[in-house]
Amino acid sequence: METMQKHEEHVRICFDCAAACEHCATACLKEEHLHMMKECIRLCRDCADFCKMCASLTARESQFMAPFMTLCAEVCDACAAECEKHEDEHCQRCAEACRRCAEDCRRMSVTG
Numbered sequence: 001m002e003t004m005q006k007h008e009e010h011v012r013i014c015f016d017c018a019a020a021c022e023h024c025a026t027a028c029l030k031e032e033h034l035h036m037m038k039e040c041i042r043l044c045r046d047c048a049d050f051c052k053m054c055a056s057l058t059a060r061e062s063q064f065m066a067p068f069m070t071l072c073a074e075v076c077d078a079c080a081a082e083c084e085k086h087e088d089e090h091c092q093r094c095a096e097a098c099r100r101c102a103e104d105c106r107r108m109s110v111t112g
Contacts, residue, residue: 007058013104014055017076020097021048024083027090040082044094047079051101058108069109076102 025044028037054072057065080098083091 007061007108010104010108011055011059013101014051014058014072017097017101018048018051018055020094021045021051021079024090024094027088031088037086040086040091043075043079043082047075047098050075054105066109069105073102073105073109076105 021044025041025048028034028041028044031037050072054065054068057068062068076098080095080102083095083098086092
């Protein structure tokens with residue numbers, strides 16, 4: 001089976017999470033209560049970067065993909081926990097995407 005076909009769903013989940021995080025960070029920057037969103041913005045930016053890297057490592061079947069998936073799951077969990085503190089719709093959607101990505105990263109880090 002082609003590498004991309006084998007890992008296509010995981011790559012998509014990672015990129016979907018990255019997009020949700022980028023959207024959330026941008027939306028948070030527009031909030032009136034910006035000072036309350038600083039940690040959310042920081043974690044969303046970190047998470048987006050981790051998810052994009054995780055997707056890339058997975059697509060190329062890097063020898064580092066499994067340990068990186070474990071780390072990516074931790075970052076996704078932290079981002080989800082922060083986003084869940086905020087009632088904004090973009091934060092709630094981001095938290096959902098992060099939880100889904102964390103779960104899939106953990107699954108993939110074991111099954112490859």
